[in-house]
Amino acid sequence: MIQRNGRTGEPIDLSIDCAGIRSPNPFWLASGPPANSSGQVMRAFDMGWGGAVWKTLGDPITNTASRYGAIPYQGRNVAGLNNIELITDRPLEVNLKEIAEVKKKYPNHAVVVSLMVETKDEWRDIIKRCEDTGCDGFELNFGCPHGMCERGMGSAVGQEPKVLEEIAGWVMEFASIPVLVKLTPNITDVLYPAMAAQRGGVDGVSLVNTFKSVIGIDHDTLSPIPSVGGEGTSGGYCGPAIKPIALHMVTRLGKAPEFHLPISGVGGVQSWEDALDFLLLGASSIQVCTAAMHYGFKIVDDMILGLEEWMREKGYSRIDEFVGKALPNYKEWGDLNLNFKIVAEIDPGTCIECQLCYAACEDGAHQCIELPKGTRVPRVIEEECVGCNLCQIVCPVEGCITMVERDTGLPRESWNERVAKGTAGAGSLH
Amino acid sequence: MALAADRLETLLPDHKPALTTAQARAEAGRCLFCHDAPCIAACPTGIDIPLFIKQIHSNNVLGAARTILEANALGHSCARVCPVEVLCVGDCVYNVKGEPPIMIGRLQRYATDPAVHGGIQFFEAGSSTGRSVACVGGGPASIACAHELVRMGHRAVVYERNPWRGGLNTDGVAPYKMQAEESLKEVEYLSAIGIEWRLDTAVGDDVTWDDLEAEYDAVFLGLGLGTDSGLGIPGEDLPGVWGATRLIRAIKTGAGSLPDPASLGAAVVVGGGNTAIDAARELSLLGVPEVMVAYRRDQDAMPAYLHERGHAVEEGVRFVFRTLPLSFEGDRRVEAVRLTALDHDLEPTGEPYTVPADIVALAIGQARLIDLLDQVDKLDHDWGRVIVDPDTGQTSNPKYWAGGDLANGGEEVVNAAAEGKRAAYGIDGWLRENGGR
Numbered sequence: 001m002i003q004r005n006g007r008t009g010e011p012i013d014l015s016i017d018c019a020g021i022r023s024p025n026p027f028w029l030a031s032g033p034p035a036n037s038s039g040q041v042m043r044a045f046d047m048g049w050g051g052a053v054w055k056t057l058g059d060p061i062t063n064t065a066s067r068y069g070a071i072p073y074q075g076r077n078v079a080g081l082n083n084i085e086l087i088t089d090r091p092l093e094v095n096l097k098e099i100a101e102v103k104k105k106y107p108n109h110a111v112v113v114s115l116m117v118e119t120k121d122e123w124r125d126i127i128k129r130c131e132d133t134g135c136d137g138f139e140l141n142f143g144c145p146h147g148m149c150e151r152g153m154g155s156a157v158g159q160e161p162k163v164l165e166e167i168a169g170w171v172m173e174f175a176s177i178p179v180l181v182k183l184t185p186n187i188t189d190v191l192y193p194a195m196a197a198q199r200g201g202v203d204g205v206s207l208v209n210t211f212k213s214v215i216g217i218d219h220d221t222l223s224p225i226p227s228v229g230g231e232g233t234s235g236g237y238c239g240p241a242i243k244p245i246a247l248h249m250v251t252r253l254g255k256a257p258e259f260h261l262p263i264s265g266v267g268g269v270q271s272w273e274d275a276l277d278f279l280l281l282g283a284s285s286i287q288v289c290t291a292a293m294h295y296g297f298k299i300v301d302d303m304i305l306g307l308e309e310w311m312r313e314k315g316y317s318r319i320d321e322f323v324g325k326a327l328p329n330y331k332e333w334g335d336l337n338l339n340f341k342i343v344a345e346i347d348p349g350t351c352i353e354c355q356l357c358y359a360a361c362e363d364g365a366h367q368c369i370e371l372p373k374g375t376r377v378p379r380v381i382e383e384e385c386v387g388c389n390l391c392q393i394v395c396p397v398e399g400c401i402t403m404v405e406r407d408t409g410l411p412r413e414s415w416n417e418r419v420a421k422g423t424a425g426a427g428s429l430h
Numbered sequence: 431m432a433l434a435a436d437r438l439e440t441l442l443p444d445h446k447p448a449l450t451t452a453q454a455r456a457e458a459g460r461c462l463f464c465h466d467a468p469c470i471a472a473c474p475t476g477i478d479i480p481l482f483i484k485q486i487h488s489n490n491v492l493g494a495a496r497t498i499l500e501a502n503a504l505g506h507s508c509a510r511v512c513p514v515e516v517l518c519v520g521d522c523v524y525n526v527k528g529e530p531p532i533m534i535g536r537l538q539r540y541a542t543d544p545a546v547h548g549g550i551q552f553f554e555a556g557s558s559t560g561r562s563v564a565c566v567g568g569g570p571a572s573i574a575c576a577h578e579l580v581r582m583g584h585r586a587v588v589y590e591r592n593p594w595r596g597g598l599n600t601d602g603v604a605p606y607k608m609q610a611e612e613s614l615k616e617v618e619y620l621s622a623i624g625i626e627w628r629l630d631t632a633v634g635d636d637v638t639w640d641d642l643e644a645e646y647d648a649v650f651l652g653l654g655l656g657t658d659s660g661l662g663i664p665g666e667d668l669p670g671v672w673g674a675t676r677l678i679r680a681i682k683t684g685a686g687s688l689p690d691p692a693s694l695g696a697a698v699v700v701g702g703g704n705t706a707i708d709a710a711r712e713l714s715l716l717g718v719p720e721v722m723v724a725y726r727r728d729q730d731a732m733p734a735y736l737h738e739r740g741h742a743v744e745e746g747v748r749f750v751f752r753t754l755p756l757s758f759e760g761d762r763r764v765e766a767v768r769l770t771a772l773d774h775d776l777e778p779t780g781e782p783y784t785v786p787a788d789i790v791a792l793a794i795g796q797a798r799l800i801d802l803l804d805q806v807d808k809l810d811h812d813w814g815r816v817i818v819d820p821d822t823g824q825t826s827n828p829k830y831w832a833g834g835d836l837a838n839g840g841e842e843v844v845n846a847a848a849e850g851k852r853a854a855y856g857i858d859g860w861l862r863e864n865g866g867r
């Protein structure tokens with residue numbers, strides 16, 4: 001028979017160890033609908049996923065219909081997804097039986113069980129029963145921002161560092177396998193709950209869970225979306241739109257000297273490029289929910305092949321060689337070099353004469369682009385240009401506007417250095 | 431062999447030029463990443479199209495090329511020459527949605543261009559098995575077969591009677607889809623992993639089948655079809671009366687003494703298949719003011735693709751149906767064609783008439799290689815179409831495999847690529863089981 005696509009190339013080792021949980025590659029299904037049953041998880045493993053965080057177990061709940069709303073953007077159906085789904089609605093025994101079945105068939109894949117219960121006794125009981133399945137770790141769902149928090153669980157715990165620390169402590173008392181705490185982003189500074197988790201003694205953190213959100217209103221029925229019979233509520237926002245905020249939170253923990261637990265990165269991962277951002281900022285495994293919901297499990301092909309190709313190109317053979325590699329280049333604003341100068345340059349050869357850069361700079365920036373007579377091609381007034389790169393962002397032609405470096409002849413100097421020298425408030429430098 | 435620098439094909443620019451990065455990214459962004467995608471099923475080589483498009487979209491262009499070439503070694507030329515309108519693109523779900531389908535061929539080209547032009551290899555010769563295979567005929571079928579065999583560790587030697595490599599991919603496909611040079615670049619790229627070539631070597635004449643059987647563990651037949659068929663009517667020998675594939679070869683390679691078409695007044699192309707349309711379009715685009723295609727049946731019976739006929743009409747080619755040439759007229763070279771109309775039973779009707787023609791192309795089919803095939807022991811064929819096992823490509827003579835036009839009766843490059851690869855797997859399996867010699 002004709003062979004379909006295989007994968008070839010130099011051997012690249014994608015395997016990872018995140019907080020003591022090992023998997024053949026860093027891509028895990030996040031706790032959510034794609035990791036709801038053994039049928040799904042086994043199919044996902046067959047198609048290349050390295051691990052799965054099982055849909056959160058606890059007291060089975062009743063869900064609403066509908067549950068999801070999405071923000072489309074420029075022809076894409078899901079720029080952001082909002083859900084009001086709760087934890088598993090399947091009986092605990094069924095889930096446990098299926099987890100054991102998956103683990104038996106896939107001993108080398110990571111099966112992490114997400115948990116959310118209330119009392120200390122319930123935690124003891126569910127941990128014991130889960131460990132009997134042979135699962136590789138736990139993820140404590142302290143992040144769900146809807147439905148469960150009203151019952152004193154999910155983000156209600158994640159937003160209360162003291163409670164979080166106490167429950168984490170119970171879990172560590174009972175558990176003999178690695179434990180991750182899944183953090184809610186619905187707080188002002190993610191370091192507080194993260195430190196509480198660390199004090200509680202857990203092995204690592206996963207972040208982020210979903211952002212509390214209202215996706216919009218149906219302008220005919222006036223119901224919030226998603227609509228449950230004409231009414232709606234706030235849900236959890238996820239998908240591509242949240243990635244930058246999730247990345248910020250991962251970076252916050254990666255940069256905090258007092259925090260040193262491994263991180264599983266979650267939030268808006270759609271492609272290998274998104275995953276790489278998380279890895280470079282310190283995450284040692286990647287979780288994906290919305291992309292698997294939108295495109296199915298096959299989406300992992302692009303993630304694996306793309307990551308391998310990038311590693312080959314850059315000469316890496318293992319993931320841990322570059323986890324956190326971008327963190328040293330992340331600086332506090334006050335440490336950035338104020339004497340670094342770039343200016344915009346417009347290539348008249350590729351300019352299509354839309355003048356969007358002119359409008360952006362004239363109305364939205366610093367009035368440094370002019371329209372010379374007799375041509376529609378705008379011109380940068382270099383002496384005025386502050387190097388904000390708004391014009392480059394709005395230019396529809398790739399490579400037409402470039403930001404070029406200008407040597408100021410001045411040494412590197414940051415705001416903090418100016419403050420130290422006492423020259424900071426002076427307005428102009430020299 | 432270097433191609434003639436002044437060959438006419440260089441006058442015909444690409445009809446589907448390369449996409450820019452911005453265009454490719456925008457188009458790739460439109461792909462829906464369908465489940466069980468119909469485009470994959472429509473590709474004879476089963477390229478994972480949604481995956482390679484996703485890879486383009488996620489800035490992994492080389493990865494996209496790897497995905498394509500893993501499934502189809504000739505993916506670089508297929509991107510240009512495949513009739514995508516009736517293959518992958520024809521089955522894109524956007525057609526159902528009533529929106530323009532994804533430009534799969536052009537995205538495929540966007541992915542493979544950097545790899546092939548930059549000589550970036552994804553595959554290498556497997557560790558040697560000590561076995562060797564002769565691939566006879568240097569077209570897409572043999573090249574796909576040889577490439578796969580070399581990857582498996584077998585030695586593959588391609589025999590080609592022409593001084594150039596690539597078969598019809600080099601000397602047959604329409605220049606505005608792909609010029610000969612591009613095909614040669616692809617062959618060069620694919621051969622670099624270790625395919626050996628014996629050019630200017632016609633098997634049956636310069637080398638016998640016995641020679642091959644003695645030297646090799648297996649033989650793959652990728653001979654394609656024979657020379658252009660004739661009508662057997664008066665005047666066929668006049669200079670200016672060309673077989674269509676010979677005419678196209680002259681345009682593509684500079685071989686043969688073709689007058690400058692721009693100096694001619696009128697052309698008549700006889701036939702109704704894709705070769706007829708190609709010959710007509712090429713003559714018209716090269717500057718022949720009056721190009722007429724004469725087909726002996728009704729319009730609806732025409733085997734040529736509708737989209738190709740559409741382009742021909744747009745370019746000013748005129749079609750006459752139920753029309754048959756009776757003779758070619760002229761003193762020292764062809765000057766006119768005598769034609770008759772046919773009735774519904776395809777019998778001549780009405781008065782024969784004459785149209786001027788400075789050049790004639792006969793595109794009524796290619797001969798079968800019956801004599802050549804009969805030289806091979808116990809090789810079953812159906813009037814020159816070699817019969818093969820549909821799973822392995824093996825023929826009735828267990829040492830012989832076949833694929834491409836010779837076995838499928840004349841399809842596309844992508845079919846030849848798929849069948850060449852199929853045979854490589856068949857040969858590999860057989861060599862493992864039978865220990866060869």
Ligand SMILES: Cc1cc2nc3c(=O)[nH]c(=O)nc-3n(C[C@H](O)[C@H](O)[C@H](O)COP(=O)(O)OP(=O)(O)OC[C@H]3O[C@@H](n4cnc5c(N)ncnc54)[C@H](O)[C@@H]3O)c2cc1C
Binds near residue numbers: 567569704834
């Ligand atoms: C005019 C024309 C236009 C076409 N356009 C397209 C197109 O746009 N897209 C597309 O997909 N397909 C097109 N096709 C079809 C396509 O070219 C063929 O399907 C494809 O090339 C078949 O590959 P092959 O390897 O089987 O045969 P070929 O390409 O015909 O190669 C066979 C080779 O074997 C050599 N050979 C023959 N006998 C011997 C011998 N005894 N010893 C040594 N060598 C020998 C021949 O010289 C030739 O090079 C076109 C065909 C024609 C005729």
Ligand SMILES: Cc1cc2nc3c(=O)[nH]c(=O)nc-3n(C[C@H](O)[C@H](O)[C@H](O)COP(=O)(O)O)c2cc1C
Binds near residue numbers: 269
């Ligand atoms: C429908 C839906 C259900 C979810 N259910 C859970 C859950 O049961 N437990 C949990 O920890 N996170 C749950 N999540 C959050 C995801 O695991 C993930 O943290 C979040 O969606 C961000 O990742 P993404 O952008 O890849 O989707 C759910 C998300 C969605 C969309």
Ligand code: SF4
Binds near residue numbers: 474475477502505512
């Ligand atoms: S090989 Fe041809 S049919 Fe297959 S995907 Fe490419 S263009 Fe389409």
